[in-house]
Amino acid sequence: MKHIVKILTFHTWLLPIYFVVSLGCYGLLMVGVGLIQFPTCPQEAVLLQQDVVEAKEYLRQKGVDVGGCD
Amino acid sequence: MELADKAVGFLLSYISLSVFTYYTFWVIILPFVNSDHFIHRYFLPQEFAILIPVFAGMVLLCFLCIFIGYVMLKSKKKKA
Secondary structure, rough: OOOHHEEEEEEEHHHHHHHHHHHHHHHHHHHHHHHHOOOOOOHHHHHHHHHHHHHHHHHHHHHHOOOOOO | HHHHHHHHHHHHHHHHHHHHHHHHHHHHHHOOOOOHHHHHHHOOOOOHOOOOHHHHHHHHHHOOOOOOOOHHHHHHHHHO
C-alpha cells in the first residue's frame, strides 16, 4: 500500500510534464500527417511561375527595382 | 519533390509516435511493474523521465533566444 502512495507523490511532479511532452508529440504528429497528405498541383506551379515573370516585367517597366532582396 | 515531403512527414510522425509510446510506457506503466522484471533493463532510471524533457525544453528556449538575438544583431549591423 505504501509503495502505491510513493508512486502517487512521484506522479504529481511527473503528470504535468507528461502532458506537455504528449502535447508536443501530438503537434509533431499533426505536422507529419499534414506533410504526408499535402496535395501538390504541378499545373498551378507552372502558372504561378508565369505570373511571377509577368509581374516582374510589369514592375520593371514602372520603375520598381525587382532585382531581389538582401 | 513531393516524395521528399512525404518522406519527411513520415519520419516526423514516426519519431513523434515512438517518443510518445516510450515516454508513456516509462511514466505510466513501469511503476506498476515488479522491480525484478526484465523490462526495467530497457528503460533509464525514473529520475531521467523528468530531467530529459526539462533539459530539452531549456535547450529549446536558449536556442530561440540566441537565434532572435543573432537576427536582431544582423539587421542592426546592416542598417548602420
